[in-house]
Amino acid sequence: GAVVSQHPSWVICKSGTSVKIECRSLDFQATTMFWYRQFPKQSLMLMATSNEGSKATYEQGVEKDKFLINHASLTLSTLTVTSAHPEDSSFYICSARVTGGPYNEQFFGPGTRLTVL
């Protein structure tokens, strides 16, 4: 149980294009999902907290107009990287908290590697 999937697992795009990454909770409902970014040999940095039916909460320094988050259902959150540039190349990981479950337990997706040429 508590499986989180991400799609795609790897995406390559041209500079200036937009890329959408999906995060799904497969066997549970997730009111809250989180988006992280991981640079090579570095830790996971929280980008934003995604809440179903409401606006995402972004961490300081994260451009909300560049990283659009939509959490339209209890099992799906999407991250859209708009007008991507090479510096946006990174590993993006989502996690989900089980609705009604321990508030501080998150289940992680496998990540999406974004390469912007």
Next chain:
Amino acid sequence: AQSVSQHNHHVILSEAASLELGCNYSYGGTVNLFWYVQYPGQHLQLLLKYFSGDPLVKGIKGFEAEFIKSKFSFNLRKPSVQWSDTAEYFCAVNAGYGGATNKLIFGTGTLLAVQP
């Protein structure tokens, strides 16, 4: 601001050696502490967690961690590592309760390589 530091960035051990990975956090209030493992090519998995109670926490695959409040530490241990323990290990802290404090703060990770 809360922070988590992991002192060992890269550890190389032989099979059957004992393991201890350091983790220190900076936050003066109540914390929940986690260790996650990321095997090559796989997603993050929870090894163990501390919420309250017995400061010695046992997790999966023979791992354990001890919460020492006075030292702000939550070190991970395993008495005898196996080649299959080769992975990256992340310590994380969640401070406070509910709402925006759901968020996890991660350490920089420790890459463990176990030689057969």
